[in-house]
Amino acid sequence: MGLTNNEDVHIANKKKSIFKSFPLILILLTRYMNMYCIVDVETTGNGIQGNKITEIALFKHNGHEVVEKFTSLVNPECKIPFYITALTGIDNTLMRHAPTLREIAPEILEITKGNIFVAHSVNFDYNVIKNELKTIGLDFHRKKLCTVRLSRKLFPGLHSYSLGKLCTALRIPLNNRHRAKGDAEATVLLFEKLLRADGAAVIFKTFLNVRSQESTLPPTLPKAVFDVLPSKPDIYFFRNGKGAIIYIGKALDIKKRVLGHFYDKSTKELEMCRETATIDFELSGNELVALLMETAAIKQHFPTYNRSQKMNIPQYGIFQYEDRNGIFHLAFNKLKMVPLPLATFYSQADCRLYLEDLCATYGLCPKYCHLQENITTCSHYKIIICGGICRGTETKILYNEKVKTAIQHLSQNNEVLFIKEKGRNAHEDAFVLMKNGSYLGYGFIGKEMPIATFEYLSPFVLPQKDTLETKKILLSYMGKNPKNITSLLVS
Numbered sequence: 001m002g003l004t005n006n007e008d009v010h011i012a013n014k015k016k017s018i019f020k021s022f023p024l025i026l027i028l029l030t031r032y033m034n035m036y037c038i039v040d041v042e043t044t045g046n047g048i049q050g051n052k053i054t055e056i057a058l059f060k061h062n063g064h065e066v067v068e069k070f071t072s073l074v075n076p077e078c079k080i081p082f083y084i085t086a087l088t089g090i091d092n093t094l095m096r097h098a099p100t101l102r103e104i105a106p107e108i109l110e111i112t113k114g115n116i117f118v119a120h121s122v123n124f125d126y127n128v129i130k131n132e133l134k135t136i137g138l139d140f141h142r143k144k145l146c147t148v149r150l151s152r153k154l155f156p157g158l159h160s161y162s163l164g165k166l167c168t169a170l171r172i173p174l175n176n177r178h179r180a181k182g183d184a185e186a187t188v189l190l191f192e193k194l195l196r197a198d199g200a201a202v203i204f205k206t207f208l209n210v211r212s213q214e215s216t217l218p219p220t221l222p223k224a225v226f227d228v229l230p231s232k233p234d235i236y237f238f239r240n241g242k243g244a245i246i247y248i249g250k251a252l253d254i255k256k257r258v259l260g261h262f263y264d265k266s267t268k269e270l271e272m273c274r275e276t277a278t279i280d281f282e283l284s285g286n287e288l289v290a291l292l293m294e295t296a297a298i299k300q301h302f303p304t305y306n307r308s309q310k311m312n313i314p315q316y317g318i319f320q321y322e323d324r325n326g327i328f329h330l331a332f333n334k335l336k337m338v339p340l341p342l343a344t345f346y347s348q349a350d351c352r353l354y355l356e357d358l359c360a361t362y363g364l365c366p367k368y369c370h371l372q373e374n375i376t377t378c379s380h381y382k383i384i385i386c387g388g389i390c391r392g393t394e395t396k397i398l399y400n401e402k403v404k405t406a407i408q409h410l411s412q413n414n415e416v417l418f419i420k421e422k423g424r425n426a427h428e429d430a431f432v433l434m435k436n437g438s439y440l441g442y443g444f445i446g447k448e449m450p451i452a453t454f455e456y457l458s459p460f461v462l463p464q465k466d467t468l469e470t471k472k473i474l475l476s477y478m479g480k481n482p483k484n485i486t487s488l489l490v491s
Contacts, residue, residue, distance in 0.1 A: 034208075036061040036145070037115040038191055040184035041125050044076050045084050051128050052076030053101060054090050057184035058111045061118075063195060066188060070111050071181045073098035088178045102136050109133075112142055116208065120163045120187050121219045121274060122146035127265055145207055147190055148219035154197040161220065166190060216262045218273040225278050229255040233422075235293045237280040238272065238305070247272055247305040250294040254281055272305045285424040288432065288477050289442050295469040313468045316351045317341030320407055326396050327389065328403040330355060331370040342410045344438055346468045359383045362406040365390050365399070416454040416488040419477070423447070432474070433457065433488075439466040439474055454488045 042055040053074045060068035073090070075098040085091045108129070119125040122144045130140040148161050158169050163183060167174040172189045176182025194200060217226055220241060229236070234254040238247040238261075251257030258279060261269055284290035298306050317338035321329050332351035335344060345351045355369045359380075366372045366380040367390045377390045387394040387402070419432040423444055433440040433454070443460040451457065464470070478485055 034063055035115040036063065036118050036191070037112045037142075038184055038188045039112075039117060039119045039125050039129070040180045040187060041128055042088050042090060042178065042180050043084075043128055044078065044080055046081070051131070052078055053128060053132055054080060054084070054088070054095070055180040056104075056108070056129075057180035058108065059184055059188050060111055060115060061188065061191065068111060070107050071184075072104055072107075074104065075100045090179075101132055105133060105136060105138060109138070109140070112140075115142070116145055117142040118145045118147060118187070118191055120147045120183070120190075122148075123219075123270065124274065127270065131265075143208060145204075146219050147187055147194065149217070150194045150203065150207065151190070152220075152222065153203050154194055154200060163187065163190075216259070218262065218276045220274075220277045221279070226255075226258070229258055229279065229281060230283070231255045232424075233284050233286050233290050234281045235284060235290055235297060236282075237297070238276045238303075239278050239280065240275045241277040243278075245301045245303050246275055247303050248294060248297045248301065250284070250287075250290040252287055252290075268305060283424040285428075285430045285444070286421040288419070288421050288473070289430050291473045292432065292439075292442055292464065292470055295467065295473070296464055299465070299467065313346055315466070316345050316348055318343045318345075318351060318355065318410075320403070326400075327368060328400045329368050329370065330358065330364070330403065330406070342407060343436070344466065346471070356382060358406050358409075360385065362402050362409075363387050364402060364406060368399075418451065418457070418486050418488050419474075419481075419484055420451075420486070421484065431457070431460075433461055434474065439464060439470045451486075451488070457488070 038059040038061055040057050041053050043051040043053055045051065054076050055071075055073050057071040058069065059066050073094060075095045077100060080090060080092055080095070117126055123146070126142070126144055133140045151158070151161050151166055155166075155170070159165065163186060164174060164177065166172070167186050167190070170190065170193060172186055172193070174182065174186040195204075217223060231253045233250075233252050235248060235250045236254050236258060237245050238249075240246050249257065249261075262273055264270075282293065284293055298308075315335035316332050317335045318330060318332045319338045319341055321331070323329060330342075332338075332345075332348070332355065335341060343354065345354065352371060355371055356366075358364060359366055359369050359371065360383055363385050365378050365386045366383050367375055367378040367386075371383070372378055372380060375390075378386050380386075387399065389396070389399040415435070417434040419434075421430045421432070423429045427447060428444050429447055430442065430444050431451075432442045435454070441461045441464040443457070443462050445451075445457070445460050
């Protein structure tokens with residue numbers, strides 16, 4: 001017997017209702033099929049590699065409620081610093097009867113086994129536990145979720161995503177702050193709000209995708225900022241939440257290099273990445289210009305996490321003057337005191353050695369080259385061919401002519417070197433200029449522009465300081481790439 005038209009419509013509508021609600025059912029099933037472990041640890045605070053756990057809290061969660069919990073003090077088997085005690089209240093007295101990590105390791109492994117590791121700034125807690133377990137011969141690998149990054153996605157626009165500020169903004173009670181159990185309980189409540197937030201299913205699925213980089217990126221860095229980084233030669237700037245530059249680097253492939261920072265588990269890198277809120281970059285087109293841009297930026301901004309190239313090494317210059325008796329002198333001083341240097345160096349010792357060579361080559365007097373001071377006549381142990389200007393046996397005219405010849409020798413090195421390199425795009429070239437052995441700067445010009453004279457290029461030069469670092473960079477490059485260097489005419 002066939003169905004009536006009304007029965008057909010009723011069955012069809014029922015099927016539509018079932019299939020319409022299927023995605024929601026699937027989302028709910030997926031959410032509650034996952035098991036999570038919300039974690040918080042307190043530590044001795046001695047850097048990631050030396051960070052010892054003092055307290056741990058683990059809350060096993062089925063996506064609906066907590067189904068198991070484990071909390072314990074942990075004897076770090078070392079003294080707890082005073083500032084940690086002031087912050088957490090955990091002191092050495094509390095540790096007298098606390099179990100060691102080795103004693104509670106089975107509970108940690110069991111309650112986290114097969115579960116997604118959840119924490120606020122997850123990489124910190126995860127890496128501390130992983131490194132600690134490694135010291136006692138245990139491997140630890142779990143999927144991760146970061147409640148900081150989840151909160152930035154699901155609760156956008158908040159002033160701060162620290163646990164304390166989030167709890168205030170979302171009206172989550174936070175008791176026993178800076179204790180593992182208190183912070184973990186607050187993180188559980190935050191996590192439950194995240195599970196119920198609009199769009200949570202899609203965001204959770206994205207974050208748990210094995211190909212997703214969400215768990216790798218610093219908690220305060222939006223993924224959109226990372227996604228726009230180019231895979232080109234570049235310098236990049238890590239900035240904190242206040243916009244201050246905390247690190248400057250260079251790379252042939254900036255995106256790959258920046259990701260390398262996030263995978264690095266050294267104390268310095270983890271601390272730096274936790275502070276990183278955004279990343280800027282500036283294209284260079286090639287490695288040489290990137291190196292020169294990097295060293296200039298480091299000396300300008302002095303970022304917290306750059307350890308090298310910060311020191312401004314004073315330069316010295318050789319100069320010439322005529323005394324009241326009409327005798328020409330060669331001398332050296334700090335470069336800022338020398339308006340028109342004949343040659344520049346990075347130490348007094350280099351200046352002296354150069355002047356010694358000039359004296360020996362052109363028969364100059366060590367006294368009038370200021371290699372010996374407060375003497376009547378020269379008596380240099382190495383230079384013994386002085387013509388006698390200091391003893392009155394050589395005329396001023398003859399001596400001054402020798403000084404002029406030596407200065408002319410210095411001036412012969414006054415050529416302009418032009419280094420041509422790849423530009424930032426297919427329509428331009430990059431260039432670097434040096435004059436008299438000193439770095440002048442870099443610039444970018446169109447590929448079709450003729451290069452003839454120094455004066456023609458001058459308007460396109462971005463002037464830079466000549467430093468010890470730039471000299472090393474350029475000397476190394478010139479030794480490896482002589483074909484890229486040409487001399488320019490100076491009109």
